[in-house]
Amino acid sequence: MEERDRYRGDAGADDAGVDGDAKEEKEETVGTTYDQARWTDDGAYEPLLAEKDQTEVSVGGDDSPLPDDLTRDSLELPALSEPELARHYARLSEMNYGVDSGPFPLGSCTMKYNPKFTEELAAHPAAAVHPDRPDESLQGLLRVAAELQDYLGRIGGMDAVTLQPPAGAAGEFTGIHIAKAYHEHNGDHRTEVVIPDSAHGTNFATAAMAGFDVVELPSAEDGRVDVEALEAAVGDDTAALMLTNPNTLGLFERDIEAIADIVHDAGGLLYYDGANLNALLGRARPGDMGFDVMHYNVHKTFATPHGGGGPGAGPVGVVDELAPFLPTPHVRETDGEAGYERYEPARSIGKVHGFEGNWLVLLKTCAYIARLGDEGLADASAKAVLNANYLAERIDLDVPYGPFHHEFVASAGDRDAADFAKRMLDYGVHPPTTKWPEIVDEALMTEPTEAESKDFLDDLAAAFNTVASEGDSALDAAPERTAARRIDQVEAAREPRLSWHALEEE
């Protein structure tokens, strides 16, 4: 009994008779707190591999299979044993926050739970194939690809889908090039892409990369597309309008039919940025709204892990009229006999990936969709939207725009949103996306996703509210419980040190 009490120390303060300091700390905190693991060594956290060992080996010489003029002289890298490496990376992982660690409500990033069984499938030996094999010997890969193309077409209301783009931004690049090729094929030289000011930065960058001039469209007062401004902005030069729906404020573009008509009447195409598709599954489809081309973010909508920055995949769906422009190769069922083949669409834009995209990520996507089916997909959206609404209801911050769907943008008011976010880190949650979209002052763009339970949403709300109630000094000092304390961004950029070689030069 005594033994058990000792371990109950911080769980039940009264019973366990903890000392005064600990009790005081207990009373100060609200809800969940978080102490991230922190390995330190002198002036640094976990030392770099190169600080643990540097071994220089000479290259070439008598035993080399190559003459010396074709080889380098030496190579200097860490030479560590497997146990040392296992510990190195295990410690690094402990100093990293993932979706399984706690809520991760980054707006527009859709950090939802990543099922584990899809990882097992992606590791299946039959998935580890080289793409340069005849179609007849790759029927497994092609079948899964065809199935996923079909699933995505149904979900987006699109007639044909390519799986080649290796990320959402690459999907945009593909879609905008398809639009460009389509207009060129029609002898129509169009130079502009219209993008609302609330759009993701990738939209602007993509249009510019494809050689278009960007026309930025100001939002209307209600946070949606200003239809009159759109009418004024589109014309003979308009190649496409890129639109996210619901937009980054979580608002559905109620005038989507009028918007589609305006763009189509001007001869332009309507591009759907799939970043927020997780809000609409089973309730509305881009194809039915008048969109001609779209990309899907498989991480955001179909739960493939983000991996700290990829790999993702950004399949692109198009209407029939644009199908001939899809990248090569495209997969289809063969005529007659049951099987699948790759072919080059008639007016293909060529390629956007050296091979056929991020295959293992696509495989996980297919598995997720099959697991959920109609009911699960619709429920995912319902719960994502319910969670956002519930969370917004529970927090003491102004949410100026609505009705929103899977995400909302709260304002930190007279607080700095970045400081606000840093303090949230101390309460066991990842903060929202900050200071964007700019239409909301000190924006906290929040997307809890369907994967958070009511209890976790309450924790998350408590984190928001506690931070909102704290003084400036608490926010300035934050974060305190994370592996590293507030990091100097200015210093990092002023004197870039981007390798251990650069550190050694100091």
Place this chain on the structure above:
Amino acid sequence: MTRKTRGSPYAPHTAADTAAMLDAVGAADEEALFDIPEAVRFDGEFEIAARDERTVGRELERALGRSDDLTEFLGRGHYAHYVPALVDDLASRQEFLTSYTQYQPEVAQGFLQALFEYQSLLVELTGLAVANCSMYDAATALGEAATLSQRVRSVSGDRVLVPENLREGKRAVLERYADGPDLAVDTYPTAEGTADIDGLADAVDDETAMVYAETPTVVGAIEESLGEIGAVADAHDALFVVGSDPVAMALLERPADAGADVVVGEASSLGLGAAGGMGMGLFVTREEYLRQVPGRLVGASEDRTGRRAFTLTLQTREQHIRKERATSNICTNQAWLALRAAIHAATLGPDGLVDLAEDCVRLATDLADRLDDVDGLQAPVHDRHHFREFQARTDQPAAAVASDLEREGFAVHVVGEHRIQVCVTDATEPAVDGFVAAMREVA
């Protein structure tokens, strides 16, 4: 309060939770939360049946099993080396796998440090100062290098020169990236699988903004005139871009010593293996082009305690800050594969990495010798040192040889009417005897 049996298995709500939450927001039901005009509401079905985990697993495994189980002597830009178990185990930790881009560096020191170490690995291999956290693959990295040439002040012109034997897929991607900035992609001739220096000198002019060369080249030949190619590029104020991979660079002449301005290539030769063409592009360049680099960069800084800490840096180059004036539209890259490559390289260490690279030369040389002894085959086609792969002439039509080989359980590339390409690594080394025996049967 029972767990629900329908809907998403990854949404934790009980019926009571849902009811309480709806009550809190004042909505009658979930549908009331959707602000979608009637005219664009979707009333249909996807007609995708929900299945349990085991069923989906079984179905997809069965589907994947329709691909023939072949031992792949395949390469041409997509390489498989043995990946140690440690890589899978560590990279699969949820803190790495399920994390996001490191916008909050204070809770993401682990991944940032791993990426910093990945960047350092590439700096050591190339001899150039600035490596980014990854591009999608070698082909898109090459495309990005071409656009970089247009942002570098010392470079003028709008022609991009690539070897005539550049792999078709890579060339097609480059053409797509070249389309926006209106660059012309032209070729220079090759001899014995590597650059024809005289032909290159004829092809280059003052409108040339970039000269691209690979080592090893697409046919597995090690480029012997890398420095001369660099000199030609330099003489015309063109960017010199070298394509390689981390295993090859552990052994071959450092690109920086040959005058490379940018190194691109496929880094998934470490840490991944055959993955249906999924790869990871490396992008390394000189310090002077730092502010023109596409993609993510991790830098060292300090935190409030004065300890060294890592963070994404120079983000004003990137799309989320600079929008249409960004250096690239890239956002999500292949970060987790960079982590895997870094762990794989660390397990090898410098000795192991150089040994692996030397094996790539020995294995290719030995296998070419053995195939050359087979009646009906001559190998290698190119009179060069080879790395991992080489081409062979077949007396029989190459397609027939390859097709017969498949029946014996092996895959090779068919690259001409009477020409195949064969790639061998530590991963396929144990199958070499069987492969040679099969070749004796079919060639």
